[in-house]
Amino acid sequence: MKKLSLLLIISALILSGCWDQRQFKNVKLALSIGLDEGSNGQMTETVSIPTVRGGGEGPLEETVQILSSDAHTVLDARDKIDRMISHSFNPSKMEVLLLGEDLAKKDIYPVLDNFYRNPNSNLNAKLVIVEGTARKALEFRGAGEMRISEYLNGMLEGAEAASRTTGENLQMICAELVEEGEDFTLPLIKFDEEEVALEFSGLALMSGEKYTGEKISAEQAPLLMLLKGIKGRFVQLTRKVDDNEEEILDYITVEVMKFNDDMKINPSKDEIKVDISLDLDVRVTEYPHDHLVSEKVIEDLNKKLSEVLTAEAEQIISKLQEANSDVFSIGRHIHAYHPDVWKQMDWKTMYPEVQFNTEVNAEIQQHGIVN
Amino acid sequence: MSSQKNLKLTNRQYFFLIIQTQIGVGILALPFDLHTAAKQDGWISLVLSGVLIIILMVFYWLLAKKYPDKDYFLLQQYVLSKWVGKAVTLFYIVYFAGVGVLILLLYGRMISIWVLPNTPFWILSMMMVAVCMYIVCCDLVVMARLYTMFSAFLIFLVGLILYSVKDSRLFYLLPVASDGWGGILAGIDKGIISFLGFIVALVIYAKVEGEPKQKLKTIIFAQITVLLFYLSIVLVTFTFFSTKEIALVSEPVLYMLKSYQFPIVARIDLFFISIWMVFVATSFSTYLYLAGLGITRVFNKKHSPVIVLIVGLSFYFLSLFIGFNLVKLDQFSSYIVKGGYIFSMGIPLLVLFISLFRNRPKKESAT
Amino acid sequence: MGFFKDFFHKDQRADRRISDESQEPKQPSTRNLSNNIDYILNALKRTEDLKVRILKKGDAALLYIEPLVDQDKVQMNIFNPIEIGRVDSIHDIPSAKETTNLEEAVNSLLRGHAVYLEDENRRVSQFSVTSVFNRSVEEPANEKVVRGSHDGFVENIMVNINLVRKRIEHRDLKVKFFKVGKKTNTNVAILYMEGLADPEVVLKMEERLEAIDSDKVQSPGYVEEFVEDSAFSPFPQMLNTERPDRVVANLMEGRVALFSEGSPTSLIAPATFFMFYQAPDDYNTRWYTGTFVRLIRLASFLIAVGLPALYIAIVSFHFEVIPDDLITPVKSSINEIAYPPVVEALVMVIIIELIREAGIRLPSPVGQTIGIVGGLVIGDAVVRAGLISNIMVIVIALTAISSFVVPSNELSTTLRLLTFPLICLSATLGFVGLIFGFLFIAVHLTKLESFGVPYFAPVAPLRLKDLKDTFVRFPIFMMKNRPKDAHPMDYKAIGESREWKKNEQSKKS
Known part of the structure; x- marks a missing residue:
């Protein structure tokens, strides 16, 4: 029987050829x-x-x-x-x-x-x-x-x-x-x-x-990714934090070490509120101004950075709403967690009306090998 | 060899024999089937049908335990009287042939869609039948050994499936039961179909060594393993694809793997489907074996390669009648599924019921 | 069990068949010296190397086959005692073996004995004066080890048994002799540990050996084909080895070893697939190393059997599986090759086999030249000529190397042979064909049995405990039980051998 099946296979292979080659x-x-x-x-x-x-x-x-x-x-x-x-x-x-x-x-x-x-x-x-x-x-x-x-x-x-x-x-x-x-x-x-x-x-x-x-x-894209909760190998943000004469001294470049994003959706019949918060632990990679030794300077920087980033995040979100592009999958979340609310609304018209409350907190944790 | 023939199966071999029979051609399309019936709640249907199957297994066990030295076909002949039993066995042979042919058809279709679009059906079918005849023409023990060995591939499959967990989004499973329980109940039907093959636990019960309790444990563990495996597939695919998207893809498992690329190989789906073929071969061989066993019982012959050859060839030629024809295939599979309920649930339960009015077999009648 | 079986068979088989001559034809000697000599001469067809030395002025004669005897031994065993005057007649020398059967005398002449006859006397005295030419017990060339014993079997069966007995000084080691081959009368011995080896396996071996009905039996390879279970399987079902330590290790696992006169190779049964992947070296190195090397060896099985087929399947069916970064190098390498990959592979495999076969029997300096010419020159030229892609050369070379990794030569040739059907299958059906090929091999291995023992143990049937010495090598003290596949009668092999550690720790605290 073994021989028979073998014979069958061999003859089939010889006779047939290769259809899908x-x-x-x-x-x-x-x-x-x-x-x-x-x-x-x-x-x-x-x-x-x-x-x-x-x-x-x-x-x-x-x-x-x-x-x-x-x-x-x-x-x-x-x-x-x-x-x-x-x-x-x-x-x-x-x-x-x-x-x-x-x-x-x-x-x-x-x-x-x-x-x-x-x-x-x-x-x-x-x-x-x-x-x-x-x-x-x-x-x-x-x-x-x-x-x-x-x-x-x-x-x-x-x-x-x-x-x-x-x-x-x-x-x-x-x-x-x-x-x-x-x-x-x-x-x-x-x-x-x-x-x-x-x-x-x-x-x-x-x-x-x-x-x-x-x-x-492209400058704002990393922040959007962070808000979405995505981080590649590194995130680098360069933001203006000061107003000096020399431009190069105004900017700080930080690298995000750890981040924590949180989105809370509070839907009700006629109004949807979304709270987005983002906590960043950052490392300073470029800050020509120096003097990162005193706690006060760092605290000021933290505050300034947080303000700048929050404003930017709001800007991004308003742009998303303008484009009616729900990249945070808020609609699907509402569908998943509040199916009743979802059924009653037309998401495409609702989305631009959503009230976002955005907050970004940046905190400097490291400042490289010089102060 | 005298030392190898007529060996009874160990419980471990029994376990793997059951799961290898159950896990087969269906795993690729299972999530899709469940989804069409129950949307994102398909996994609940699956769990429910798993529980149902486990309850059914207890009934199987009650039946088989009464006649510990008779396999299912002999048992029928005893309980239903000789000729009725033989007639029912004949129906079983037809059913097993149907399932075997269906497996061949689905396998051929899948290979044709995914891997070899131009290769004719007869060659794919022939290769499968040839390998499986070679598997079956020996002893059940050898089959069990083989199945145990092949189960190592299960780890591989699970590994591949779990790899995609990194891209899954749990909220795709929500909301739970948003469309009521109607869909979920309809999904149970699909779930049970995916478990079909458990009949083998009953048929070869007598060929397994060990205490009845231990065997029951083995059967139930096997069902739980199968359930967990299915569940992992279903959950991963349901969370990988969005609810709308899964309606578009009929083989979600392969589709999911298709988009991955490892540093050394791309297109994981091709490897997955290759290994999946091993599981198809094992389930097909079991049906081949069962049909062959049925024939030996009806005609009081001994298990021999000739019977396997006849059964295998008839499976092969039957499968050629349908080939890749989609309409016929759908029709055929709906018949088989209905048959599944009758032969895997109806008749065994009926036999159990009748056996309640029968005495236990006398010692001398046991052969 | 074993004892009873043996008990019942004792009357049929005596242990030392050499001395058992009850069934042989009898020819009583006469009192006439010349009649006796005549009979012997005729029995040996008046062969001219039969030397007849007339002694006692014609009253006595000493017969021996000259090439078979050692002249020094004749002098020492027969003439010295007389010259010293310790005995009066050669018949009285105590080392003589007496008989009155001339047939027996003929047989002992053939064995290299000297036969002494006297006129007016029916007594026939036989003296063992055989000359033995032995090779030294040096390491077999095809089973070298880095560490461990460096002796090997020789062509003399007694020396071989001696090597084994020296290693197992135990009363349970049992030797049984068989005469196989009607004309050659080859001495075949089986060795096993009584009470350890499965009596059923021993019985099977005896039955099969006795069933051999052949004029000649040249070597164990001959015997192997007579006694193995599936002669049509490509896989060897008995392990060939020339190493005493390997034989001893297998005897201690309850297996049976078979030796035959005139060949240094010993056959071990029952064999399992994974035995062919265990080398003595594994046990002489640290167990991590042993495990690592063994894993590599087992991987070599897959490479040797499947790599060319896999490559062909990829290149002619499923090139999608090549990752993005590799796609251009592969493409550029095969872009301008004239032949389809199957032909490439077959040509390359055949070239390698030719080189191997050409080199194997040539003296080693010439063999090396062939290797260099074949490997380097042809390999390089074939790529430059655009006949074969360089990736195919890599694939086939890797396959060839992998097939030589197996410690057993028989399995190595099997692996290279199995490549061909797989290549054909994958060239017609791609991955699907390849999987079918592997399925066939797996099913075949599972079905195969060697002396009633599953060949693919301990994987199928699965025995988790025995996997300790299959894919990995655990530390020796952890392999407390013998592998179950040989059905040993006694499983326990090693007791608590590291108790001292606990004792030391308790002492410290």
């Missing part, structure tokens, strides 16, 4: 894909396909092909691009997906659908919105950096480490995309004409499935 060497990998709004309601897909030659022996030779095409849907565009290249192109190792500003202002879920549906797609990819068009960003070739995907990925990883973004990938966004009472932010990238470089320019605020056009600047 996709030779890696015959695949053109698209490591970064950009989607833009095209003319006549169509969309433009831009891909950057690197081709590497001479593995192992001698220096790697890399050529990058950038192709774009207009089409009705994402896969339609991919089909058109396929006709322009040798072999077939494969997005399953896509690292970054860039969305042009205009496209993102429309509903983004339909665009992402094929990435969610296809079992081969890489859901670990990062989604980014580009100010301007994605094509322009993809066409950028920086000095030194080999590939645009590597460049963008490195930039996003850096932003995540510095707590400027949530670091969420395509998959994790999906939850917030479809769930009611939850919104999210996406990293925003800009092409800097003067420096000739791509730049992380802030967080794009999403409302529902659309980009609102509002953004939180």
Whole structure:
């Protein structure tokens, strides 16, 4: 019997062949894909396909092909691009997906659908919105950096480490995309004409499935992340705490060592109050003014810093409300803990009316190795 | 070898045999099924159905304990008289064949969706049947040993699932029972389906060594283990996906793992589904074995590779009739699920009821 | 149990079969010297190396097969006593063994004895004057250890048993001899610890040895194929070793060792899969080291069997699993290779096997050259020529190295053979095929039995206690019981051996 089954298998394997073989060497990998709004309601897909030659022996030779095409849907565009290249192109190792500003202002879920549906797609990819068009960003070739995907990925990883973004990938966004009472932010990238470089320019605020056009600047992004309770490897805040003649003396740079955020939601029928408090234990990393020895100076600084940050937090929140972007998932919390209240209201109209009470407390714990 | 044949199972082997049979093809879609019925409260339905199953297990035990040296098919022949018993056994064989075929179909479908979209069904099915025939053509003891060994993979699966806890948000489970208990009760049905396979505890009860009490303990521990495993899957996926999103993905476990990347490998779902295949193979082999055992009891034959071969091949050809056809598959699975209630709950309880009016077997009748 | 079984079989089998000649044909000697000599000469087909020395002016003769005897021994054992005058006749020498059966005399001649006959006398005296040529008991080349004993078995069965007996000075060590091979009359011995080895296993071994019906039995490899359970399994079911310490360790676990004349290899049964991964070195190093090395060895099993298949599955089916940072190096390496990865792998595996097979029988300087030419030159050139990607070279080299890590040569060849079906499976079905392949192997290992003992113990059937000496090596004093897989009659192996520690502590306080 063993022999029989073995015989069966062997004959089957010999007779059949390999249906699903996709030779890696015959695949053109698209490591970064950009989607833009095209003319006549169509969309433009831009891909950057690197081709590497001479593995192992001698220096790697890399050529990058950038192709774009207009089409009705994402896969339609991919089909058109396929006709322009040798072999077939494969997005399953896509690292970054860039969305042009205009496209993102429309509903983004339909665009992402094929990435969610296809079992081969890489859901670990990062989604980014580009100010301007994605094509322009993809066409950028920086000095030194080999590939645009590597460049963008490195930039996003850096932003995540510095707590400027949530670091969420395509998959994790999906939850917030479809769930009611939850919104999210996406990293925003800009092409800097003067420096000739791509730049992380802030967080794009999403409302529902659309980009609102509002953004939180890169400077304020870490504070928003802290308010959300997310901290990357480090958080660095530089704030103005004084008014001297020399500008450099006015600023203090601190690194957050420990933080504690707390959000309390008090919903009632016609009014929702949210208390957000954030306690920061910070370490001074730059303060040219010196004299951090007396307790009074430190206490003053604590106070000043807290004031500045509280004001900023309020500013951020008012911006969120303006954009109607509930990045704190307050709606979902109300749904979870106060289902009765949730049923009675229309969250989208309610959210801008929510009363926030924000408080940030900063406390200096260390000041480096000099006073 | 004389020393190896006709060995009875130890309690540990019994335990693993039960859980390996129960944990199988269903784990990938379980959270989705529960969610469609009961929304975010699916886990409550699961716990409730687990409790129900444990109660049912006590009844099983009461039945099996009365005739400690007869396996379930012989027991039927004794309780229901010889020919009625044999007829019922025949129905059981058909049922087991149905479940076996269903497992094959679901497995083929899953592999086709997730891993090998172009590979035809007949080859996937054939590989599975071949491996499982090879597993079953020996002794139950060997199967039990194998299952015990394969259970090490359970740790691996649990590890992968627990890895995703870092991205879970507990408030997705709330609010509890917001839509009333109707959904939760409907979810119990789905929960019980995921436990199907517990019938094996009854059928091979007589082949296990040990005191009845100890066996009961083993059975219940097995059910608790399965319940905890399912619960961990369900809780993790429910908190990973938002309530709306889970309605979109029919295999949440794989979908969840798909987005992770470790430094040495990406796409954990491919590894998960590969290991999941081992569990499919074990549950399928059990049904193969059960059907084979049924045949030996009906025709008074001895367990032999020929019977396994016949049963295996008939499973294989039956599965080819449906293949990847989704409509037929759904229809077929709904029949099997209904059959599950009859064969795993109805008939055993009926037999138990009838056996109350029967005397205990006389000593000389025990063979 | 064992005692009774033995008791019943005693009448059929005597312990020393060499001296048991009751069943042999009988030919009573006559009183006529020339008739006797004639009979012996004819029995030995008038072979010309049979030396007939006429003594006492034709009244007596001394016969021996010249190449088999030691002339010094003839002088010392037979002629010296007469010359000194201690005895009057050669028949009276006390070391002589008397018989009147000429058939027996023929057999003893073949064993290297000298036979003395006298006219007018039916007595036949036999003297053991065998010359023995022995290799020294040096360390076997294929089972070297860093620390531990450095002696090994030789081609002489008696020396081998001597080596074992020296290590186990206990009355329970029992030797049974068998004559196997109808023409070669090879001496085969089984050794076991009475009261420790499972009598059923011993009985099985005896039955199977007696069932051998063959003209010749050359070596244990021959015997192995006759007696093992599943001759069609790729896995060896008896452990081969040339190390006395390994044999002793296994005897003390209740296993049976089989020796055969003319071969330094001893076979140990029942064997389990994990025995092949235990090296004597493990027990001579610190147990942390032993554990670490053993884990590496077991990992080598997976690498040797599965790595090429895994690589092929990834490269031709599931390249998604390659992490982002590795994707470009891998891609650039295989981008311009002409052949599909399966062909690459098969070519590479075959090249390695060729190099190995070419090098193995050549004298070592030439062997090294082959290694260098094969490994370095071909490996490098093949990559430069673009026939095989350098990643494939790494994969196959790693596989080859891993397969040599196993301390047993038999298993090592098995592993390399198992690579092929897995490669084929993963080249047709990717991960799915690979998993099926591994499933087949796992099921096969679980089903396999060696002398009625599950081969994959203690993993299947699972025995948690025995895992102490399987994946890890616990300190020796913690392995209090013998492994259960050999069914020893007495489980306790080690008692409280570190009581002194408690005593010292109590003294201190």
